[in-house]
Amino acid sequence: MxxxxxxxxxxxxxxxxxxxxxxxxxxxxxxxxxxxxxxxxxxxxxxxxxxxxxxxxxxxxxxxxxxxxxxxxxxxxxxDKRYVATLSLGATTTTADAEGEVLQRRPVDVSDAALAEACRRFTGEIDQVPPMHSALKHDGKALYEYARQGVEIERAARRVTIHSIDILDRQNDLVTIDVSCSKGTYIRTLAQDIGEALGCGAHLAALRRTGSGPxxxxxxxxxxxxxxxxxxxxxxxLMDADALLADVPVVRLDSEEAGRFLSGLRRRVRLDDAPQVRVYGPEPKAFLGSARVQAGELISTRLLSPMEVQGLLVIEEPEKQEHSERTPA
CATH class of the missing domain: 3.30.2350.10 (Pseudouridine synthase)
Incomplete structure (x- = not known):
């Protein structure tokens, strides 16, 4: 039994x-x-x-x-990333977002022109101090772990780029903005800094990421x-496995050259230098990996295994019967 x-x-x-x-x-x-x-x-x-x-x-x-x-x-x-963020003017919090406790409330006397000017001031290359409530590591431990213990760690400012800030809507003290920025930008810190520039303080009330690269x-x-x-x-x-490289140039190799490239060997090519290219074999779906072109050489940076390449080439026939049973979450 x-x-x-x-x-x-x-x-x-x-x-x-x-x-x-x-x-x-x-x-x-x-x-x-x-x-x-x-x-x-x-x-x-x-x-x-x-x-x-x-x-x-x-x-x-x-x-x-x-x-x-x-x-x-x-x-x-x-x-680069793109976000739609809602700023709540007039209150700062311990975490710079809606999850934290309110530190200070100040009256909001901000014109639309002043708001637009504050957003303009934070467009371009700026220095940001990462928030304590973040996943950045200090001595192997995330900053938010120190923050939960009431410990403040000194953080160096980091240079980030805000490509654009567009004001989408304003309802009294709630302002919705569209932000295009470089990697590593903290939108909660941006909200806090805009609030300080306006003299009333602010925190991030809501955030939605709308873009990542292409x-x-x-x-x-x-x-x-x-x-x-x-x-x-x-x-x-599912998008193709090369979807994250969709905006970089393509290099296609014949079967013999593709095999050598997959083995990690540098290949001679008549191409201009490029920091990143995506490389394919002769078949349309034969994605081999990424590389850079330097001084007439194709130098691999990330290679797929032969099994992975073969897996991308396999076109599965539609199932004769689709199962209605769902995978448990």
């Missing part, structure tokens, strides 16, 4: 090789890693990763990488939508 399975000992879900990029619209209150793990279970993926954290209090675009695409997640991490919310899907789909429908949502 078989022993009864413990109630919390669910059968292991078989994993599979999945390659591609999913545009996830992350919900409010969920960490980036929790969102990743849920999506990974939906796809039964062997390997997955995200492209940089999005605060639990933020919603919006979180590109997720599966299989071969995980090797290029740094591209999205380094890319990727936008167009075509993004929520976890709730994924839960309602069959596995084949989910698979059809």
């Amino acid at each position: 078989k022993a009864a399975r413990p109630a919390n000992d669910r059968p292991r879900v078989p994993r599979r090789a999945v390659h591609g990029v999913l545009l996830l619209d992350k919900p409010l209150g969920l960490s980036s890693n929790d969102a990743l793990q849920k999506a990974k279970r939906f796809f039964r993926a062997e390997k997955a990763g995200h492209t940089g954290t999005l605060d639990p209090l933020a919603t919006g675009l979180l590109p997720l990488c599966f299989g071969a695409a995980t090797k290029f997640s740094q591209v999205s991490l380094d890319a 990727l936008t919310l167009t075509g993004a899907v929520t976890l709730a939508q994924l839960a309602e789909m069959t596995e084949p429908d989910r698979d059809r949502l």
Whole structure:
């Protein structure tokens, strides 16, 4: 007689090789890693990763990488970002956002012209002091861990670039702005600094990421939508594994050269120098990896394995019958 399975000992879900990029619209209150793990279970993926954290209090675009695409997640991490942020004027908080305790309240006597001027002042290259409530590390521990213990760590200012700040709406003390910025920009710090420039203080009331490099919310899907789909429908949502490199030049090699490139050998090419290119074999979908071109040489930077390349070339035939059973979240 078989022993009864413990109630919390669910059968292991078989994993599979999945390659591609999913545009996830992350919900409010969920960490980036929790969102990743849920999506990974939906796809039964062997390997997955995200492209940089999005605060639990933020919603919006979180590109997720599966299989071969995980090797290029740094591209999205380094890319410019775009956000729609709501600033609450007149109050500063301990965390510079709506989660913290109010530190100070001040009257708001700010004209639209003064608001526009303050936004203009913070456009371009600026220095930002990272907030204590952030994931930056100090002596191997995240700053927010020190903050929770009431410990203040001295932080050096960092240079970031705000490409543009457009005021979308203003309802009394709530101001909604569209921000295009470089990686590493803290929007909560920007909100706080704009508030100080206006003399009334401010904190970040809401944040939604709308863009990361060439990727936008167009075509993004929520976890709730994924839960309602069959596995084949989910698979059809995946962008190609090279999606994060969509805005860099293409280099195509013949079969012999492709094999040598995959082995890590430098190849002679008649191309201008380029800091980054995406490299393909002779087949349209034969994505091999990324490289740079320097002094007439093609030098690999991130290579796929032969198995991963083959996996990208396999075109799965539609299932004869789509299962209605959904993967548990």
